[in-house]
Amino acid sequence: MRHWGLMMAMALLAACAPPVADEQLAIPLNPLCSTCDDFLRCEAVGAGGDDFLLLHLRQKTFWAQVATIWDYLAQAFREREQDRRPLATYASGSVPEMVSDTNIAVIDLRQHRIAIPGGWIDQRNGDWHHDGLRGHCRLLPRPEGRALLQQLRTPAR
Amino acid sequence: MTPVSTEATDHVIEWSAAAFRARPARMAGIAFVIILRWLFALFHLLAALNKLRLGWLWSDQLRQVFSQRLAELDPGSFAVAFLQSFGIPLYLPIAWVVTVGEFAVAASLFLGLCTRAGALLALWLMLMFGIGGYYDASLIALGAWGALFLLLPTGHWQGMDRRFHARYPQSIWFR
Numbered sequence: 001m002r003h004w005g006l007m008m009a010m011a012l013l014a015a016c017a018p019p020v021a022d023e024q025l026a027i028p029l030n031p032l033c034s035t036c037d038d039f040l041r042c043e044a045v046g047a048g049g050d051d052f053l054l055l056h057l058r059q060k061t062f063w064a065q066v067a068t069i070w071d072y073l074a075q076a077f078r079e080r081e082q083d084r085r086p087l088a089t090y091a092s093g094s095v096p097e098m099v100s101d102t103n104i105a106v107i108d109l110r111q112h113r114i115a116i117p118g119g120w121i122d123q124r125n126g127d128w129h130h131d132g133l134r135g136h137c138r139l140l141p142r143p144e145g146r147a148l149l150q151q152l153r154t155p156a157r
Numbered sequence: 158m159t160p161v162s163t164e165a166t167d168h169v170i171e172w173s174a175a176a177f178r179a180r181p182a183r184m185a186g187i188a189f190v191i192i193l194r195w196l197f198a199l200f201h202l203l204a205a206l207n208k209l210r211l212g213w214l215w216s217d218q219l220r221q222v223f224s225q226r227l228a229e230l231d232p233g234s235f236a237v238a239f240l241q242s243f244g245i246p247l248y249l250p251i252a253w254v255v256t257v258g259e260f261a262v263a264a265s266l267f268l269g270l271c272t273r274a275g276a277l278l279a280l281w282l283m284l285m286f287g288i289g290g291y292y293d294a295s296l297i298a299l300g301a302w303g304a305l306f307l308l309l310p311t312g313h314w315q316g317m318d319r320r321f322h323a324r325y326p327q328s329i330w331f332r
Binding site for chain 1: 196199200203204225228229232292293294295297298299
């Protein structure tokens with residue numbers, strides 16, 4: 001009974017801790033949203049406007065959604081450090097193609113970095129790093145992202 | 158003469174080493190379900206405290222949460238219409254219902270008092286979250302978890318329901 005009292009007191013104190021300061025990010029992603037689709041348009045330095053990568057951070061898988069229950073409980077005892085999202089990558093160009101559909105984007109919630117295969121994106125300013133600065137990414141409004149995704153998925157005629 | 162409920166005595170669990178030795182599998186199962194009930198209560202307590210910490214009851218925090226969610230949802234979905242016509246205009250009463258409801262669920266399931274009603278309240282809150290655009294697979298797991306305490310007489314195994322049911326056998330609150 002004493003242990004339960006101690007646990008409850010700890011939970012109470014943890015839950016009453018002041019919230020972490022919210023930073024203004026160029027690419028804000030909600031780590032609590034398990035059903036969100038987010039779209040990043042990344043352009044390499046010097047590339048033309050029609051030459052870009054579309055990163056589709058997809059909603060979490062069924063079991064990852066279930067696991068958010070544990071994330072929720074655990075956040076009272078330790079600060080969450082990262083979030084993981086399924087990632088599909090599409091390349092534009094004369095023949096749009098899906099580069100990959102099986103990758104994972106790992107979002108570092110402290111450093112505000114999105115790790116993608118072969119590089120990372122700085123959420124604070126949108127810089128895309130891949131062996132040095134490769135280009136710049138921006139978060140698309142969801143309707144625009146969905147439309148662009150549809151366009152890239154539609155085979156060229 | 159005090160009325161004695163046979164149903165109540167059917168569910169009486171004696172928490173002793175002898176009882177564990179006599180029926181180890183049954184007692185282990187019951188203990189496991191009681192631990193799940195306490196964890197479920199803890200989950201709701203933390204959720205309610207988090208809402209208090211964020212000032213849901215005396216600020217427009219929930220309106221901001223709903224507005225953010227609107228941007229995340231498919232514009233043609235039912236949840237968008239629900240949030241626009243019901244959730245956002247009534248954000249403050251909803252914040253009170255949810256926060257007080259979560260505290261009530263936590264108290265009910267920690268104490269084993271009106272346990273089935275507490276579980277039903279938790280399931281209703283989850284249903285509302287789902288309708289309000291917060292559906293995901295975790296609600297299925299949470300719903301199954303909460304349904305355990307609606308279906309099983311856990312308040313008779315451990316908690317205050319056993320005592321109150323013996324005293325008020327006709328009351329549905331302590332079944």
